[in-house]
Amino acid sequence: MKVVLDASAVIHGFNPLNYEECYITPKVYEEVKENRIFLDQAISLGKLKILEPKKESIEKVRNLANKVGELLSEADIEVLALAYELKALILTDDYGIQNIAKRLNIKHKGIYYDKTNKIIVWRKVCLGCKKSYPISYEYDECEVCGSPLKRKAVNVKREGK
Numbered sequence: 001m002k003v004v005l006d007a008s009a010v011i012h013g014f015n016p017l018n019y020e021e022c023y024i025t026p027k028v029y030e031e032v033k034e035n036r037i038f039l040d041q042a043i044s045l046g047k048l049k050i051l052e053p054k055k056e057s058i059e060k061v062r063n064l065a066n067k068v069g070e071l072l073s074e075a076d077i078e079v080l081a082l083a084y085e086l087k088a089l090i091l092t093d094d095y096g097i098q099n100i101a102k103r104l105n106i107k108h109k110g111i112y113y114d115k116t117n118k119i120i121v122w123r124k125v126c127l128g129c130k131k132s133y134p135i136s137y138e139y140d141e142c143e144v145c146g147s148p149l150k151r152k153a154v155n156v157k158r159e160g161k
Helices: 007-011 026-031 036-044 055-068 074-086 095-103
Strands: 002-005 021-024 048-050 089-091 118-126 132-134 149-158
Touching: 002 007, 002 074, 007 026, 026 074, 036 048, 055 074, 055 095, 074 089, 074 095, 089 095
Parallel strands: 002 021, 002 089, 021 048
Antiparallel strands: 118 132, 118 149
């Protein structure tokens, strides 16, 4: 089984020596300061490979994340893109990654926390009049009443329902 690791998997002590094919992206490797010796050992034993996803996969993930309003780091986007390419399982406790993984039909599993079974759509909502805007709306204030806008999950579906 192919497995792509997020930084949270490494931080929570996932052991890549127990799997045949484990991958990490360059940005996740840079992100993880602790456990670097452990990662380097797994790499030297051939149990963990650093692999960069293709630009096309990165753009696919980035476009989907923007469309649904999920705020992902570049490392998160790389993890999703690589798992998409390899048809691999993602090990992560990051709910943002899990949300996008569900939409791309990428298998995922939590390390420390159970995976979420929610699919979330984000919108900007006015704190005053409650007018709703797409997450891509470029302003931080309501065009109707001038109140601040807040990012909010407005369409939460349970997986399998």
